[in-house]
Amino acid sequence: xxxxxxxxxxxxxxxxxxxxxxxxxxxxxxxxxxxxxxxxxxxxxxxxxxxxxxxxxxxxxxxxxxxxxxxxxxxxxxxxxxxxxxxxxxxxxxxxxxxxxxxxxxxxxxxxxxxxxxxxxxxxxxxxxxxxxxxxxxxxxxxxxxxxxxxxxxxxxxxxxxxxxxxxxxxxxxxxxxxxxxxxxxxxxxxxxxxxxxxxxxxxxxxxxxxxxxxxxxxxxxxxxxxxxxxxxxxxxxxxxxxxxxxxxxxxxxxxxxxxxxxxxxxxxxxxxxxxxxxxxxxxxxxxxxxxxxxxxxxxxxxxxxxxxxxxxxxxxxxxxxxxxxxxxxxxxxxxxxxx
Amino acid sequence: xxxxxxxxxxxxxxxxxxxxxxxxxxxxxxxxxxxxxxxxxxxxxxxxxxxxxxxxxxxxxxxxxxxxxxxxxxxxx
Numbered sequence: 001x002x003x004x005x006x007x008x009x010x011x012x013x014x015x016x017x018x019x020x021x022x023x024x025x026x027x028x029x030x031x032x033x034x035x036x037x038x039x040x041x042x043x044x045x046x047x048x049x050x051x052x053x054x055x056x057x058x059x060x061x062x063x064x065x066x067x068x069x070x071x072x073x074x075x076x077x078x079x080x081x082x083x084x085x086x087x088x089x090x091x092x093x094x095x096x097x098x099x100x101x102x103x104x105x106x107x108x109x110x111x112x113x114x115x116x117x118x119x120x121x122x123x124x125x126x127x128x129x130x131x132x133x134x135x136x137x138x139x140x141x142x143x144x145x146x147x148x149x150x151x152x153x154x155x156x157x158x159x160x161x162x163x164x165x166x167x168x169x170x171x172x173x174x175x176x177x178x179x180x181x182x183x184x185x186x187x188x189x190x191x192x193x194x195x196x197x198x199x200x201x202x203x204x205x206x207x208x209x210x211x212x213x214x215x216x217x218x219x220x221x222x223x224x225x226x227x228x229x230x231x232x233x234x235x236x237x238x239x240x241x242x243x244x245x246x247x248x249x250x251x252x253x254x255x256x257x258x259x260x261x262x263x264x265x266x267x268x269x270x271x272x273x274x275x276x277x278x279x280x281x282x283x284x285x286x287x288x289x290x291x292x293x294x295x296x297x298x299x300x301x302x303x304x305x306x307x308x309x310x311x312x313x314x315x316x317x318x319x320x321x322x323x324x325x326x327x328x329x330x331x332x333x334x335x336x337x338x339x340x
Numbered sequence: 341x342x343x344x345x346x347x348x349x350x351x352x353x354x355x356x357x358x359x360x361x362x363x364x365x366x367x368x369x370x371x372x373x374x375x376x377x378x379x380x381x382x383x384x385x386x387x388x389x390x391x392x393x394x395x396x397x398x399x400x401x402x403x404x405x406x407x408x409x410x411x412x413x414x415x416x417x
Contacts, residue, residue, distance in 0.1 A: 187361035
């Protein structure tokens with residue numbers, strides 16, 4: 001007698017991140033974790049739960065509220081042979097530690113003539129939608145992707161979250177690991193069910209710098225990252241009702257950027273919409289469009305469109321914030337304006 | 341024999357409601373005893389719900405449903 005049983009093991013992004021870090025800590029004694037409330041609390045976004053209990057305070061270190069000090073310390077520890085995973089609780093707090101990030105972490109390999117590697121993973125929470133206002137809701141994708149010397153990754157689901165974290169820890173370069181709060185699976189931040197997916201128990205990697213086609217289509221390419229992917233998938237469903245076949249690409253990494261993947265899709269569809277919860281001007285949306293236009297402008301049937309955050313500080317008021325955020329309806333409207 | 345998946349009565353102290361944040365398995369999937377099958381949230385604090393036995397999962401209360409201590413949210417068959 002045989003019965004087919006599925007062995008589905010769903011995880012939230014928070015759990016997948018913690019599992020990835022734990023598995024790397026078990027096999028590599030150089031890996032340790034630092035940050036505010038990442039120890040006994042397990043991280044305010046749940047992504048270090050269980051680590052303190054398993055590895056203790058020596059390798060899972062709660063720090064004082066001084067990003068300047070502890071991110072600087074992580075960069076130094078990495079230069080000295082360790083592999084720190086350090087958390088900047090909200091990406092919005094980058095101001096006080098930016099010297100350590102972009103003058104030291106990003107550049108010391110170059111300044112040492114390649115003698116030093118700085119294998120820091122800096123994980124940090126992005127995104128809004130839950131009325132936490134302008135100092136706790138930004139994405140700042142372009143701020144980090146713009147500065148050379150660091151890789152930048154950002155998962156939209158738990159499978160990629162685990163694989164990208166393991167890749168990031170094993171990478172000899174500094175990696176900025178952006179995780180969106182609304183995809184984290186922490187109920188009070190709003191939970192996106194589509195980010196909770198099957199995650200294999202064993203360790204595996206998702207390559208840094210490779211985009212993924214998460215839905216195939218013929219008529220338009222919609223490119224997004226983190227929350228933008230979920231908006232795009234919902235928009236694609238709505239477009240399907242109208243007889244439009246949308247392809248959705250999850251960038252997964254911003255540095256290196258998988259331009260080829262986007263270009264190949266647009267070559268097929270002839271239309272491009274880029275979705276980003278980061279500010280519009282000088283941002284990811286413009287970079288993607290420029291990459292396609294530079295490759296071959298003749299493949300575009302209509303001017304490309306952006307659905308990004310307007311160039312304003314993020315409002316606290318719920319109606320005002322919801323007005324400003326990208327959403328599926330804005331993507332559908334962008335498509336309709338292209339084919340008018 | 342079926343075993344109920346129950347929200348433990350002593351999981352939190354006050355008489356307040358919680359909510360199922362997510363099922364970490366799905367209808368009909370097989371689980372081992374002790375696997376985390378669901379996450380619930382009570383006032384911003386999250387708790388794991390573990391499989392009380394090995395077997396196949398039957399989901400009785402879906403994600404986003406309100407729950408109270410002692411509620412049966414599923415069954416292992």
